[in-house]
Amino acid sequence: MSQQNTEPRRFGIRARLLALLLPGLVALLALDSWNDYRALSETVANAYDQSLLEPVKALGNSIVVRPDGKVQVHEAFSVEAMFAATSARYKHLHVGITRVGTDGPETTLMGVPDLPPPPVAPPDLSAGKPVFYDAWYQGRPVRIAALRQTVYDTHDTLPSRDGAAWQVLIQAAESTGPRTRAVNESLQQEVWRDARMLLVVTLLVWLGVAWTLRPLERLRASLRERQPDDLKPLDSTGIPQEVMPLVDAVNHHIESHRAMVAEHSQFLADASHQLRTPLAILSIQAGYAVRETDPDRMRESLRAIVTQLARTRRLSEQLLALAHATHQNNAGGAPALVDLNAVARAVVLQYLPLARENDQDLGWIDARGDIPFEPTTEPMRPVLPVHANEAELHEVLSNLVHNAIKYTPRGGSITVSVRRDARYALAEVCDSGPGISADRRVSVFQRFQRDASSEARAMQGAGLGLTIARSYARRNQGDIELADAGSADGANGPASTAGAGLRATLRLPLASVK
Numbered sequence: 001m002s003q004q005n006t007e008p009r010r011f012g013i014r015a016r017l018l019a020l021l022l023p024g025l026v027a028l029l030a031l032d033s034w035n036d037y038r039a040l041s042e043t044v045a046n047a048y049d050q051s052l053l054e055p056v057k058a059l060g061n062s063i064v065v066r067p068d069g070k071v072q073v074h075e076a077f078s079v080e081a082m083f084a085a086t087s088a089r090y091k092h093l094h095v096g097i098t099r100v101g102t103d104g105p106e107t108t109l110m111g112v113p114d115l116p117p118p119p120v121a122p123p124d125l126s127a128g129k130p131v132f133y134d135a136w137y138q139g140r141p142v143r144i145a146a147l148r149q150t151v152y153d154t155h156d157t158l159p160s161r162d163g164a165a166w167q168v169l170i171q172a173a174e175s176t177g178p179r180t181r182a183v184n185e186s187l188q189q190e191v192w193r194d195a196r197m198l199l200v201v202t203l204l205v206w207l208g209v210a211w212t213l214r215p216l217e218r219l220r221a222s223l224r225e226r227q228p229d230d231l232k233p234l235d236s237t238g239i240p241q242e243v244m245p246l247v248d249a250v251n252h253h254i255e256s257h258r259a260m261v262a263e264h265s266q267f268l269a270d271a272s273h274q275l276r277t278p279l280a281i282l283s284i285q286a287g288y289a290v291r292e293t294d295p296d297r298m299r300e301s302l303r304a305i306v307t308q309l310a311r312t313r314r315l316s317e318q319l320l321a322l323a324h325a326t327h328q329n330n331a332g333g334a335p336a337l338v339d340l341n342a343v344a345r346a347v348v349l350q351y352l353p354l355a356r357e358n359d360q361d362l363g364w365i366d367a368r369g370d371i372p373f374e375p376t377t378e379p380m381r382p383v384l385p386v387h388a389n390e391a392e393l394h395e396v397l398s399n400l401v402h403n404a405i406k407y408t409p410r411g412g413s414i415t416v417s418v419r420r421d422a423r424y425a426l427a428e429v430c431d432s433g434p435g436i437s438a439d440r441r442v443s444v445f446q447r448f449q450r451d452a453s454s455e456a457r458a459m460q461g462a463g464l465g466l467t468i469a470r471s472y473a474r475r476n477q478g479d480i481e482l483a484d485a486g487s488a489d490g491a492n493g494p495a496s497t498a499g500a501g502l503r504a505t506l507r508l509p510l511a512s513v514k
Contacts, residue, residue, distance in 0.1 A: 025198055056147045059170045062074040072109065080093060093173075095169070097109060098167045100164075129147075142176060153165070336387070338390045358408075384510070387476075388477075393508075396468075396480070400506070415428075431502055477508065481504075
């Protein structure tokens, strides 16, 4: 039963863009619709107010005082007919007069007498300017235009009427339903227009994102169709520029993986080839020992088997060390502080019996100068501090010293010296052996590569010592350099003629000690 993936589903680029753009577009369209609604409402209100003001002005121009002193509306029927021409329902007129200087009630000359009065003492109304206000009349909302003006009696036939004046209030009211419907219809059209615009923009964004992501979809499909052993770089044709760094990083990872797989395959092939020969020799020697009846010859065959087993064991150990040095990463955080002088000194002590067995002079030059070569003289503080793995440094120097002992003839000399320069700690292994020609000093660091000289071939080495040494050195930010024993750039090392012997130098960055 497959285990369900409990990881929350992440939003894709398309969903993220829509989630980012749509709220902003909706907000902008809503703001635009609101502004349009306000502008439209104001425009409709002004248009309706102007149409409402026309009968008020017409009535204001029609107020006259007759010779008998009565105030009347001239051609009131025509004005009322014009006002009711568009729609006779819910439209009302009112003309009322009040004698100036008296407290008498208002007299209605025309229209309904109970229209809501204008606001109390509006400045524009008292100045003879029309005002507009909203009110309720007969249970409906209405819009009213009002105009207050004063008319004077200009007839002077009767002295008692001299200076007579009347305050005239003219009002025109209509229901707000038509203007509200007009605004609502326009708003509805605006909303539908904005909705269509939003739909088109959403579709364009969706199509644009889909078109932009199409190369990534093709890339994903090509990756799914790949075989597990297909390590070709990804095709970056048509990939957007913003995604190219990701594709380049993936291609770099694929190339690194391809190189690692090729290196593993080559390592297994080389290791199988190197182990096949000693195993075949062991099989032949064992078969010969089984058939042998002479005890002396049988013991001779067994000694040969033991010798071959020792070589095979050494080869196996070197193969394991090479695999560790090449394919494993350092663990445990930052490397420790190690004294290169102490590590080199321990390696010399380790190989001193082997050198004496081969009648070789294994010498030691301490970084501090002429210091007695005794175990009790270990310094309390590091002489040459470096940041490295102590076991790996020990393996590096062990391989260098072991190679020097193996290739140096009996009676020869080997010197291990440690010194420093401006920024580096140096450990040098100098021998008086056959050396390595200058054109071979690069290839000998490749695994299973041996020096082509007859003396080197006679040693029967596996060709892994220098490979392991350089791999460990580089893992610790160092390197190994090869030169003639007589070409040293320092004062340390044995005296030798130019071109005789080999000088292998391990170079590591010095570490600061507080």
